[in-house]
Amino acid sequence: MARKTGSHSDITGPRVRAAALKLFAAHGFAAVSMRQIAAEVGVQAGALYLYTPDKQSLLFDLLRDHMQDVLDGWAAVEKPEGPVMQLEAFTRFHIRFHLERPEQVFISYMELRNLEPDNFKALEEMRREYENALEAILIAGQDEGLFDVDDTKLTTLALISMLNGVTSWYKPDGRLTLGRVEAIYSDMAGKAVRMPRWKERKMRKATQEEPAE
Amino acid sequence: MARKTGSHSDITGPRVRAAALKLFAAHGFAAVSMRQIAAEVGVQAGALYLYTPDKQSLLFDLLRDHMQDVLDGWAAVEKPEGPVMQLEAFTRFHIRFHLERPEQVFISYMELRNLEPDNFKALEEMRREYENALEAILIAGQDEGLFDVDDTKLTTLALISMLNGVTSWYKPDGRLTLGRVEAIYSDMAGKAVRMPRWKERKMRKATQEEPAE
DNA sequence: GTCTATAAGGGGATAGAC
DNA sequence: GTCTATCCCCTTATAGAC
Numbered sequence: 001m002a003r004k005t006g007s008h009s010d011i012t013g014p015r016v017r018a019a020a021l022k023l024f025a026a027h028g029f030a031a032v033s034m035r036q037i038a039a040e041v042g043v044q045a046g047a048l049y050l051y052t053p054d055k056q057s058l059l060f061d062l063l064r065d066h067m068q069d070v071l072d073g074w075a076a077v078e079k080p081e082g083p084v085m086q087l088e089a090f091t092r093f094h095i096r097f098h099l100e101r102p103e104q105v106f107i108s109y110m111e112l113r114n115l116e117p118d119n120f121k122a123l124e125e126m127r128r129e130y131e132n133a134l135e136a137i138l139i140a141g142q143d144e145g146l147f148d149v150d151d152t153k154l155t156t157l158a159l160i161s162m163l164n165g166v167t168s169w170y171k172p173d174g175r176l177t178l179g180r181v182e183a184i185y186s187d188m189a190g191k192a193v194r195m196p197r198w199k200e201r202k203m204r205k206a207t208q209e210e211p212a213e
Numbered sequence: 214m215a216r217k218t219g220s221h222s223d224i225t226g227p228r229v230r231a232a233a234l235k236l237f238a239a240h241g242f243a244a245v246s247m248r249q250i251a252a253e254v255g256v257q258a259g260a261l262y263l264y265t266p267d268k269q270s271l272l273f274d275l276l277r278d279h280m281q282d283v284l285d286g287w288a289a290v291e292k293p294e295g296p297v298m299q300l301e302a303f304t305r306f307h308i309r310f311h312l313e314r315p316e317q318v319f320i321s322y323m324e325l326r327n328l329e330p331d332n333f334k335a336l337e338e339m340r341r342e343y344e345n346a347l348e349a350i351l352i353a354g355q356d357e358g359l360f361d362v363d364d365t366k367l368t369t370l371a372l373i374s375m376l377n378g379v380t381s382w383y384k385p386d387g388r389l390t391l392g393r394v395e396a397i398y399s400d401m402a403g404k405a406v407r408m409p410r411w412k413e414r415k416m417r418k419a420t421q422e423e424p425a426e
Numbered sequence: 427g428t429c430t431a432t433a434a435g436g437g438g439a440t441a442g443a444c
Numbered sequence: 445g446t447c448t449a450t451c452c453c454c455t456t457a458t459a460g461a462c
Contacts, residue, residue, distance in 0.1 A: 012427080028326065030243035034456065047428050049457070110323060113241065150397045154389065157382055158375050158401060165374020176367065184363045188371060192405040225445080247438060260446050262439070 013051045015041050020058045025103035029059055029114045059111060060119040066104040067126040073097050074133055083141030084190065090134055091186040094163045099178060105167050131156050138193060145203060148195040159189055226264045228254050233271045238316035242272055242327045272324060273332040279317040280339040286310050287346055296354030297403065303347055304399040307376045312391060318380050344369050351406060358416060361408040372402050 019040035023032045034055060038045040052058045077093050079086055098105045115123060135156040141147030149155045163185060170181060195203075232253035236245045247268060251258040265271045290306050292299055311318045328336060348369040354360030362368045376398060383394060408416075 026326075028241065028243050030241050031327070033454075035454085043427090044429055045456085046430080046458075050427065055456070114244070150400070151389070154394070154397060155401070158378055158398065161378020161381070162371050162375035165371055165377075168374070169370055176364070181367070184367055185371065187363070188368070188405045191409075192401045196404075196410075198410060246436075248436085256445090257447055258438085259440075259448080263445065268438070 012041065012043065012047075016048060016051045017058070017062060021062055021103050021107065024059065024062070024111060025106045029055075029107070029111045056116055056119070059107075060115060060123075062104070063108055063111065063115070063119075063123055064126070066101065066108050067123060067130070069101075069104075070097065070130055071126060074130070083137050083144060083146055084194070086137045087141065087190060087193070088186045090137060091159075091163060091189045092182045094160075095166055095182050095185055096178065098164070098167055099170055099172075099181075102167055105164070109164070131160065134159065141193070145200070146195055147193045148199060149193050155193060159192070162189070225254065225256065225260075229261060229264045230271070230275060234275055234316050234320070237272065237275070237324060238319045242268075242320070242324045269329055269332070272320075273328060273336075275317070276321055276324065276328070276332075276336055277339070279314065279321050280336060280343070282314075282317075283310065283343055284339060287343070296350050296357060296359055297407070299350045300354065300403060300406070301399045303350060304372075304376060304402045305395045307373070308379055308395050308398055309391065311377065311380050312383055312385075312394075315380055318377070322377070344373065347372065354406070358413070359408055360406045361412060362406050368406060372405070375402070 016037065019037050020032075023036055023040060034048055035045045037058075038048050041048075052061075074090070074093055074097075077089060080089055112120060112123060135152050138147060138149050138152045138155055142149050142152060166181060166185065170176075172178075176184075229250065232250050233245075236249055236253060247261055248258045250271075251261050254261075265274070287303070287306055287310075290302060293302055325333060325336060348365050351360060351362050351365045351368055355362050355365060379394060379398065383389075385391075389397075
């Protein structure tokens with residue numbers, strides 16, 4: 001069908017979101033004006049309101065879509081056997097996935113506070129779901145005697161913080177390849193939670209000495 | 214000496230900075246107006262310019278003073294013997310010091326991008342100096358064969374990210390005491406970088422077999 | 427679908443009275 | 445040292461022409 005001259009709703013919408021993402025990441029939500037976004041897209045400010053009800057929705061849509069991508073991404077990973085391998089799979093997935101989306105990741109933790117209360121709650125719930133995926137691995141490893149974790153919730157948060165840190169310094173053309181960064185981080189994460197061999201032996205011995213209980 | 218009525222420069226200055234800190238931490242630098250800061254202090258907007266040349270200086274002073282506090286704080290810590298104990302001292306210092314200043318820490322990494330280029334460079338230099346203090350410990354441990362670190366720079370950044378994460382969830386009246394959080398984190402950090410016993414033995418053996426080199 | 431024009435208000439910073 | 449008043453610019457969002 002012939003389209004009316006100047007009709008671009010199918011491509012302008014995504015371009016508005018892309019411009020918002022780029023500018024929010026670079027200067028911060030509060031510092032970016034609708035006029036700047038419009039200029040980046042190449043339209044006038046008023047035209048933006050054909051694609052978003054307001055500035056807040058623009059931010060929320062970006063954050064929600066990103067968190068959904070993260071959850072879907074991890075769900076799509078083929079899970080290996082056992083907590084040790086699953087922890088490695090998780091750390092490698094997390095690092096690779098996050099380094100592929102630096103802007104989304106950046107605004108996802110910088111601009112949470114600019115969400116209105118209801119939007120904030122929705123995001124927190126999605127974030128918690130992702131954290132639970134990691135904690136489940138730690139709990140399983142704990143139960144099988146493979147991990148020595150003091151507090152699974154705290155350790156979950158500590159590991160995610162550590163992994164997130166990579167986004168603040170990694171440069172694709174830098175000294176280290178993505179695969180090498182994945183390997184180093186996943187190794188550190190593993191060492192930080194795995195049961196030491198001497199402790200493992202001691203525990204096995206203790207179990208054998210008290211087989212009834 | 215008698216002071217003129219309404220003269221409060223010695224106390225209003227600090228109150229302006231305290232109000233700015235509180236509001237920047239709560240809503241973000243770009244989202245806070247000079248009028249809001251003035252209202253928090255209890256003066257009119259114009260009066261703020263007696264204590265700061267502009268809004269940017271208000272932010273820079275807060276960030277610079279905080280980083281200087283961090284550097285001075287670590288310099289004042291009595292250093293124990295050996296990299297293992299020094300790593301524990303560093304992690305415990307970092308966590309305690311940062312948890313005592315949640316607002317300063319928060320704006321120090323959230324508002325860096327709102328600094329003008331020269332101010333940003335000055336802060337980056339101070340941050341790097343602090344990172345170097347940790348990296349020096351890792352390098353010493355590496356040289357003495359006590360740590361098994363793949364890349365000291367990357368590991369430094371990973372550890373600091375992990376430690377910083379604590380500020381995003383710790384609540385003073387929560388489930389865990391400060392001392393316990395310090396212990397858990399310092400334990401995780403130690404395990405993540407220390408040479409495993411089996412590897413240590415293997416290396417010692419290899420060294421004995423080649424005493425000349 | 428995009429534009430121009432405008433409403434209604436807030437922003438940083440300064441001048442000058444007291 | 446603090447106030448009021450003001451300058452001038454920018455903000456989000458909407459109305460209506462094309």
